[in-house]
Amino acid sequence: MSLEIIEIILRSIYVSGTATLLSAVWSLPLGLTIGVKNFYGKRFVKGVFNAFLGMPTVVLGLVLFLLIRHAGPFGFLNLMFTPLAIIVGQAVLITPIMVSFITSAVESIDSDIRDLAKTLGATEIQASLAVLKEATGGTLLAFIASFNRAIAEMGIAYMVGGSIPGFTMVLTTAIALQRDMANIELGLTLAAILLSIVFAINLTLNLIQKRKP
Amino acid sequence: MEKTETFIAALILAAVVSVAGIIVSIKVTAKERLRISTTTSLYDSGLLEAIRNQYETKRSISIQIISRGTGLAVKLAQGGDADMILVHAPSKEFFFLKQGYGVCRKIIAYNFFAIVGPETDPAEIRELTPLEALAKIVEAGRNGQAKWVSRGDESGTHIKEKVLWEAAGFIWENLRSEISWYREASKGMGGALILASERSAYTLTDMGTYLSHSKAGLIALDVLVSEGEELLNVYSVIAVNQTRHPHTNFNGAIDFIKFLVSDEGQQLIGDYGKDDYGQPLFYPAVKLLQENNDPVTDSIKEYAFFNGTECPAEYRGDYLELYG
Numbered sequence: 001m002s003l004e005i006i007e008i009i010l011r012s013i014y015v016s017g018t019a020t021l022l023s024a025v026w027s028l029p030l031g032l033t034i035g036v037k038n039f040y041g042k043r044f045v046k047g048v049f050n051a052f053l054g055m056p057t058v059v060l061g062l063v064l065f066l067l068i069r070h071a072g073p074f075g076f077l078n079l080m081f082t083p084l085a086i087i088v089g090q091a092v093l094i095t096p097i098m099v100s101f102i103t104s105a106v107e108s109i110d111s112d113i114r115d116l117a118k119t120l121g122a123t124e125i126q127a128s129l130a131v132l133k134e135a136t137g138g139t140l141l142a143f144i145a146s147f148n149r150a151i152a153e154m155g156i157a158y159m160v161g162g163s164i165p166g167f168t169m170v171l172t173t174a175i176a177l178q179r180d181m182a183n184i185e186l187g188l189t190l191a192a193i194l195l196s197i198v199f200a201i202n203l204t205l206n207l208i209q210k211r212k213p
Numbered sequence: 214m215e216k217t218e219t220f221i222a223a224l225i226l227a228a229v230v231s232v233a234g235i236i237v238s239i240k241v242t243a244k245e246r247l248r249i250s251t252t253t254s255l256y257d258s259g260l261l262e263a264i265r266n267q268y269e270t271k272r273s274i275s276i277q278i279i280s281r282g283t284g285l286a287v288k289l290a291q292g293g294d295a296d297m298i299l300v301h302a303p304s305k306e307f308f309f310l311k312q313g314y315g316v317c318r319k320i321i322a323y324n325f326f327a328i329v330g331p332e333t334d335p336a337e338i339r340e341l342t343p344l345e346a347l348a349k350i351v352e353a354g355r356n357g358q359a360k361w362v363s364r365g366d367e368s369g370t371h372i373k374e375k376v377l378w379e380a381a382g383f384i385w386e387n388l389r390s391e392i393s394w395y396r397e398a399s400k401g402m403g404g405a406l407i408l409a410s411e412r413s414a415y416t417l418t419d420m421g422t423y424l425s426h427s428k429a430g431l432i433a434l435d436v437l438v439s440e441g442e443e444l445l446n447v448y449s450v451i452a453v454n455q456t457r458h459p460h461t462n463f464n465g466a467i468d469f470i471k472f473l474v475s476d477e478g479q480q481l482i483g484d485y486g487k488d489d490y491g492q493p494l495f496y497p498a499v500k501l502l503q504e505n506n507d508p509v510t511d512s513i514k515e516y517a518f519f520n521g522t523e524c525p526a527e528y529r530g531d532y533l534e535l536y537g
Binding site: 007011014070075080081143162167168179181182184 | 226227229230233234236248259262265275277278279280292293294402403404422425426428429431460
């Protein structure tokens with residue numbers, strides 16, 4: 001395998017992995033809050049996140065393109081055609097997945113735990129963390145499903161990443177490019193690698209689900 | 214599920230991600246970058262990768278190639294999202310200069326488009342002149358005997374196609390509505406070729422993309438018309454004007470242009486593809502335009518010069534040495 005291919009694989013993992021971690025920064029508190037709190041319009045909020053589960057990546061890619069291009073409102077950030085642009089885009093893309101998964105994981109935990117923690121003198125945040133701790137399996141599931149969606153998407157990587165060789169080219173855009181360059185063998189190799197990554201992750205996901213009590 | 218196992222899994226994920234990130238970013242950080250938005254035919258043929266590899270070995274710069282159709286390539290540069298363009302549509306290039314977006318245009322290479330189609334050649338265009346061939350295709354198309362696939366994406370090839378229809382006496386907007394035989398692919402050249410092959414249709418293509426797809430067995434199309442100055446295809450490079458977009462890497466763009474027009478760069482262009490296809494895919498243009506002793510020179514001047522020059526004096530900036 002050439003160095004270039006290894007680089008593309010590593011870049012894909014890095015970009016989508018970072019996007020997953022970045023998304024967690026806001027998705028974890030969001031999912032947790034929606035899960036444990038009862039508030040007016042809760043069903044509506046959950047419905048919105050569920051609706052965006054199927055967000056077409058090209059649509060998000062186009063919106064982001066318009067926002068971060070040099071002439072756009074966020075042009076001063078110089079994000080266009082950088083790995084960071086893909087990371088931010090994918091982080092936004094997977095937010096609904098992460099929030100929905102975490103919300104259901106938290107909801108499946110008995111609410112007694114929170115009440116118990118509070119009775120024992122825990123603050124609101126400490127009590128929520130106790131719930132999250134019980135929902136670790138579901139949370140991990142959220143991370144894996146999110147990473148899976150991110151690494152397999154192409155619209156954002158193409159539109160705001162630009163698929164620049166040696167800089168922002170990831171597995172999905174590389175596969176498309178190999179078709180355009182008539183390198184079918186290399187395209188198939190890359191496709192096999194992407195499939196292996198996605199399958200391996202799905203397998204882990206299934207194992208976790210199975211072991212969940 | 215065991216908490217420790219989850220913790221270890223999360224730790225492994227984080228570790229893998231950060232190690233991958235460090236390896237990937239070490240190569241590009243702190244390096245100056247030059248963003249080139251370009252036509253797909255130059256990139257897909259592999260020429261630009263070959264140029265990038267040779268250029269980067271000697272300099273501490275990261276060449277970033279954004280490969281789209283000429284139309285989008287020009288738009289990206291107008292918006293300040295690229296440092297230079299490498300395209301093949303003289304009308305768009307002139308507009309780009311005139312509007313003040315670009316400076317220092319240099320013609321670097323040329324080749325010829327070809328009309329390709331099914332081996333059976335239902336419109337009987339083999340060996341005809343380009344304009345005769347197009348007239349025959351329209352006739353056969355209207356009779357339901359032939360089909361045409363257009364790029365339909367404002368790429369350089371698409372712009373050329375529109376010019377050819379006009380030269381052959383047709384109004385492109387009208388042909389476009391004759392959907393029984395005229396189909397727009399709205400894809401890159403490779404995609405349009407595959408569509409033409411699947412539909413047994415004719416199409417206009419650059420030779421590089423045609424040869425690579427033909428060799429890979431992706432298409433079953435023959436080159437039917439490839440002679441005639443109407444099919445001339447000229448590639449130029451233009452730096453984005455720094456007074457318009459101060460944040461662009463203008464010095465990097467000029468240095469890259471100098472490389473492309475140097476003997477080394479021109480030889481690289483002229484030799485590319487000889488090993489794989491037994492013929493060059495592009496012909497270097499710089500010497501040809503200087504020496505002025507080849508009939509194709511006149512064709513290039515007529516087709517791709519503005520006011521008798523490849524770059525009118527007011528768009529040359531302070532880089533007169535580029536123009537000999």
